[in-house]
Amino acid sequence: MNQLGLPISLNSSMLLENFVANEELIGSVNQLFESQLSSELYIYGLSGHGKTHILQGAVLKSLEYDNNALFIDCLDSIPDHLADFMDQIRLISFDNVHLISKKNEEIFFDLFNRARQSEVSILVSGDRLPVNLEVMKDIKTRLSLAAVFKLHELNDKQTMSVLDKQMSERNMSVDSKVYEYLFKNYSRDLKSLLSTMDDLDKASLRAKKPISIPFLKSYLGL
Secondary structure: OEEOOEEOOOOOOOOHHHOOOOHHHHHHHHHHHHOOOOOEEEEEOOOOOOHHHHHHHHHHHHHHOOOOEEEEEOOOOOOHHHHHHHHHOOEEEEEOHHHOOHHHHHHHHHHHHHHHHOOOEEEEEEOOOHHHOOOOHHHHHHHHOOEEEEOOOOOHHHHHHHHHHHHHOOOOOOOHHHHHHHHHHOOOOHHHHHHHHHHHHHHHHHHOOOOOHHHHHHHHOO
16 A cells, blocks of 8 residues: 555554453544544554554555555654645554654654644654653654554453454354463464464475464464
8 A cells, every 4th residue: 555655565464353351442533533523542552452452443444434544663764755745634643753853753753743733633652651651852742742642561361352353254163272271382462463474374284284283383382
């Protein structure tokens, strides 16, 4: 997907509809599309808690409504020409603001202000509260004025639900004992687990075998 010159690929499985937990946050994000008023949301939590899922889901939802939207990973370079297109955008998502470079801080601050002036809804994610970010003071101040939401770690049941939905979308059924084994012996980090299940899916198709505990033990070397 090319977003005003940004060659960014959105993950089509990161939908608001399949995000687990944080119902208050999902309600606030959905309200962006039901109201004519713009809003600013700041979402924070540790890696693997779903920040990118929420931000990309909001962009995909906006595109469903035929509204232009942007997803920007602050880890990457931010083109300053985007400020010229703010009047064409309905929503903009800035992911990983805690990883922004000093060079990009001024560009981010300018884009944020232009977006507010153009009544664009803004979603920003970070790994800590705005006041604790290691960025310029003006950015902290702006983000502190947004509605702030914390993402909490999913419990095993919720994590299993997310993984099961991913596999169901591929018409695959995985025994819950496989997930339980992964939680106990591999990882509970959702981002890592989603990537691992994707790899296991491809490997099982190549091997023409179902995803079982013996199969994943062999594949992952556990």
